[in-house]
Amino acid sequence: MAGRIEDYGVIGDLQAAALVGNDGSIDWLCLPRFDSPACFGALLHDERAGRWLLAPAAGGRCARRRYRGSSLVLETEWETPEGTVRVIDAMPPRGEAADVVRLVEGVSGRVPMRMDLRLRFDYGDVVPWIRHIDGDVSAVAGPDAAWLAGPTPVTVADGTVSAEFTVGPGEEVPFVLTHTESHLPRPHPVDGPQAVRDSEAFWADWIGRCTYDGEWADAVRSSLVVLKGLTYAPTGGIVAAATTSLPEEIGGARNWDYRYCWLRDATLTLQALLATGYQDEARAWREWLLRAVAAEPMNLRIMYGLHGERRLLEYTLDGLSGYEGSAPVRVGNAAADQYQLDVWGEVLDGLHLAREAGIAPNESAWDLQRALLDYLEGHWEDPDNGLWEVRGPRRHFVHSKVLAWTGLDRAVKAVERFGRDGPVQRWRALRARIHDDVCERGYDADRNTFTQFYGSQGLDAALLLMPAVGFLPWSDERVRGTVDAIRRELGEDGLVLRYRPDADGGVDGLPGGEGTFLVCSFWMVDALHGIGRTGEARELFQRLLGLRNDLGLLAEEYDPHARRQLGNTPQAFSHLGLVNSALHIDTARSRTSRTEEVATCAR
Numbered sequence: 313m314a315g316r317i318e319d320y321g322v323i324g325d326l327q328a329a330a331l332v333g334n335d336g337s338i339d340w341l342c343l344p345r346f347d348s349p350a351c352f353g354a355l356l357h358d359e360r361a362g363r364w365l366l367a368p369a370a371g372g373r374c375a376r377r378r379y380r381g382s383s384l385v386l387e388t389e390w391e392t393p394e395g396t397v398r399v400i401d402a403m404p405p406r407g408e409a410a411d412v413v414r415l416v417e418g419v420s421g422r423v424p425m426r427m428d429l430r431l432r433f434d435y436g437d438v439v440p441w442i443r444h445i446d447g448d449v450s451a452v453a454g455p456d457a458a459w460l461a462g463p464t465p466v467t468v469a470d471g472t473v474s475a476e477f478t479v480g481p482g483e484e485v486p487f488v489l490t491h492t493e494s495h496l497p498r499p500h501p502v503d504g505p506q507a508v509r510d511s512e513a514f515w516a517d518w519i520g521r522c523t524y525d526g527e528w529a530d531a532v533r534s535s536l537v538v539l540k541g542l543t544y545a546p547t548g549g550i551v552a553a554a555t556t557s558l559p560e561e562i563g564g565a566r567n568w569d570y571r572y573c574w575l576r577d578a579t580l581t582l583q584a585l586l587a588t589g590y591q592d593e594a595r596a597w598r599e600w601l602l603r604a605v606a607a608e609p610m611n612l613r614i615m616y617g618l619h620g621e622r623r624l625l626e627y628t629l630d631g632l633s634g635y636e637g638s639a640p641v642r643v644g645n646a647a648a649d650q651y652q653l654d655v656w657g658e659v660l661d662g663l664h665l666a667r668e669a670g671i672a673p674n675e676s677a678w679d680l681q682r683a684l685l686d687y688l689e690g691h692w693e694d695p696d697n698g699l700w701e702v703r704g705p706r707r708h709f710v711h712s713k714v715l716a717w718t719g720l721d722r723a724v725k726a727v728e729r730f731g732r733d734g735p736v737q738r739w740r741a742l743r744a745r746i747h748d749d750v751c752e753r754g755y756d757a758d759r760n761t762f763t764q765f766y767g768s769q770g771l772d773a774a775l776l777l778m779p780a781v782g783f784l785p786w787s788d789e790r791v792r793g794t795v796d797a798i799r800r801e802l803g804e805d806g807l808v809l810r811y812r813p814d815a816d817g818g819v820d821g822l823p824g825g826e827g828t829f830l831v832c833s834f835w836m837v838d839a840l841h842g843i844g845r846t847g848e849a850r851e852l853f854q855r856l857l858g859l860r861n862d863l864g865l866l867a868e869e870y871d872p873h874a875r876r877q878l879g880n881t882p883q884a885f886s887h888l889g890l891v892n893s894a895l896h897i898d899t900a901r902s903r904t905s906r907t908e909e910v911a912t913c914a915r
Contacts, residue, residue: 314339314355314635317877318861321377321386322538322554325403326545328410329554331355331881332386332401334374336367343456343491344410345618346544346551347571349643351456351491353436356557356641357632361436366399366414366487368392369424369476379863382533383515384541385508386863395421397479404507405514406545409499412489413507418479427466427487429473431458435629435643439471449473450498457494461501462487523589526898531857534864535887536588539581542884544618548596549573549604550581551618553868553880559638560826560869560879567638569645570868570880572624574615575601575655576699577884578662584891586669598666602677605659609683612659614652614701615645624648647701654699656688657715657722661781664722667730678732685723685739692716692746698765699774700810704821707765710754711774717746718781747783751790760793770815771801773808773832776839786842795839805872806855808832827869827878830856834889838896846897853893866890 320331320339330352331340339354341364353361368390375396377388386401396419403412416425431440433453440453449460449468460466463485466475479485486504518540524532542551553570560566578601585594604620605612613622626644634641660681667673692713695706720743726732727739753766764772775794779786802809807828813820833856840849859870861877866886868879 313358317558317867317879317881318865319373320355320861320865320881321379321388321401321863322541322865322882323384323386323401323403323412324541324554325406325410326541326543327406328403329541330401330403330412331554332388334377334388335372336365336374336388336390336399338364338401338412340555341412342571343458346542346554347618349434350436351431351433351458353432353632355555356629356635357436359430360432361632362430362432363428364412364414364430364489365426365428366416367426368394368397369426371426377862379534379537380512381516382519382537383512384537385511385515389419390423392421392423395419395423395480397423397425400508402508402511404502404511407502409490409492411491411502411507413502413504413511414487414489415504415508416479416485416487418481418483420481422478422480424476424478425485427462427464427473427475427477429460429489430471431473432471435632435641437631442468442471442473444468448501452494455494457492457496457498459490459492459498459501460487461490521589524587524895524898526894528857528894528898531860531864532588532891532894535890536584536590538865538882538887539584539884539891540593542882543593543596544573547603547619548593548600549616549618549620550577550597550884552577552615552885553883555880556643557638557641558635558867558878558880561638561824562636562871562874562878563638564824564826565638565640566822566824566826567634567640567642568647568880569624569626569642570883572615572617572645572648573600573604575605575612576614576658577888578658579665580885580888580892582662582665582669584888584895586665587895588891591669591671594666594669595671598663598671599674601659601662602674602680605684606680609680610687612655612684612687613648614650614655615648622648647697647703650697650701651694651706652699652701653692653694653696653709653712654715656684657717657719660684660688660719660722661715664726667726678726681723681726682734685719685734688716688719689738689742692742698772700772700820702820702822704819707768707819708753709765709772710750710762711772711777713746713750713754714778714781714783717743717750717783720746721782750783755790759797760790761797762790762794764811764815764819768816768819770812770819771798772811773798773802773829773835774810776832776835779842780835780838786844792843795836795843799836802832804828806852807870807872808836827871829869830859830866830883830886831889834886834893837893841897849897853897856890856893
């Protein structure tokens with residue numbers, strides 16, 4: 313059985329990622345890319361779908377684990393009756409091929425160890441041909457080949473590579489699994505201990521560029537490392553999560569593939585990276601964004617593949633039982649074909665943020681933005697599927713209209729502040745028209761709150777972003793009323809749901825429910841802080857920090873009743889929310905401290 317979602321740590325090489333359980337089993341790994349078919353898929357079925365166990369022969373969960381420094385080098389320790397042993401897991405920066413390094417270190421006593429490697433390509437469907445070659449193990453199946461190198465004798469039976477050995481104080485036993493395409497020659501093997509050191513050095517250098525040293529420095533740095541770990545280095549794209557089909561409700565059908573790049577993450581990503589000193593990563597993300605949307609801006613997709621692919625056809629893997637029986641298991645994402653009006657505004661907002669931050673302009677970028685604006689002018693009145701990708705009927709979602717306003721607002725500012733050319737008077741007039749339309753048709757005066765869509769009785773946590781994008785000031789009573797209404801109607805044990813699926817007769821067209829959405833709870837932190845209730849904001853922020861697992865990782869959602877994480881993991885949106893909320897509160901604290909210091913000096 314797979315562990316709880318919070319039982320897993322993540323390692324990665326900026327092109328792929330593996331989930332390592334606290335029992336020493338790698339239960340999820342897709343190679344050579346985040347979105348490739350899994351070769352370890354036990355997370356969504358059982359060990360028959362592939363896994364790599366390396367742990368004391370006695371089994372059981374570890375006594376402790378941690379990341380080495382601010383890195384994705386994972387260190388796991390067990391205390392057994394025979395002694396203490398440590399396993400270090402890393403995926404070093406990719407060279408010739410993808411490598412997974414597992415280094416066993418004896419700490420005390422002599423601990424019997426067990427290694428079971430079950431490679432199952434194509435999501436567990438293909439058992440490879442396994443052979444002993446030149447002292448190592450080769451596994452080949454169709455397009456995939458993998459090599460296992462290690463110093464201990466191994467046996468091969470029923471498609472499983474196994475070893476039993478004992479490790480004593482100061483002894484090291486390295487295993488290296490290397491993946492390549494089957495038609496290529498075997499890559500040069502890496503040295504396991506040196507690869508671990510190289511990984512640590514890479515991460516130490518990268519996090520050393522972080523400029524944030526505020527109150528929550530450890531949490532922010534940890535989340536930034538996760539975001540970097542979800543970056544696909546060859547293109548600069550950032551995947552939403554490393555997994556597919558981890559459920560939003562245990563046993564439910566709300567299981568989606570998040571191994572792709574969402575456009576709406578752009579602004580939040582740029583905010584987090586630029587505010588913490590990562591100009592290169594922000595520039596790479598902007599360039600990915602420009603390339604992805606360059607083809608036919610009028611046909612903008614909400615998400616793209618790692619290289620900007622547009623076709624992300626969704627299908628189900630009926631041979632997998634799903635995480636804790638949560639079926640179906642999905643590959644691809646049909647939401648890629650949805651019409652979501654807000655992404656036009658998200659892209660324009662993200663590019664405006666990069667412009668304000670001084671990232672050197674791409675000479676063709678403004679032409680692209682003009683094309684986006686032309687489409688927005690003619691289609692802002694269309695109903696859409698909304699940012700939550702509901703699979704019900706299209707509606708006039710308030711958040712979508714607000715982001716259309718945002719796109720026009722950023723265009724006006726581009727002319728006023730940066731001298732860009734464009735019909736600014738027309739854009740100003742349309743900006744005002746959209747603002748009036750939202751305030752008239754998207755606001756419920758009786759309840760003093762904006763609603764999920766025009767005429768809706770439901771609410772939407774994305775309404776918390778209205779003042780954040782500048783649509784209304786934080787001091788506006790309608791904003792305060794909306795914040796209170798969302799806390800009251802979407803609150804679950806102090807956390808925040810995205811929306812109520814059963815509102816308005818079932819807004820999303822899907823069965824079942826889901827947990828509280830973590831980024832929405834971080835938005836509530838920002839909203840409470842924005843309306844002056846900073847004490848409540850800090851209290852909620854500390855609560856959210858406490859929901860991270862022992863390695864500082866957050867999935868997409870949290871079930872406050874079962875007290876467990878839900879959804880795909882680690883989730884970029886959740887970690888972006890953490891970073892940006894910490895920055896918002898800390899910046900305000902710093903500003904207050906500076907003001908008090910100036911006042912004291914003046915006296």
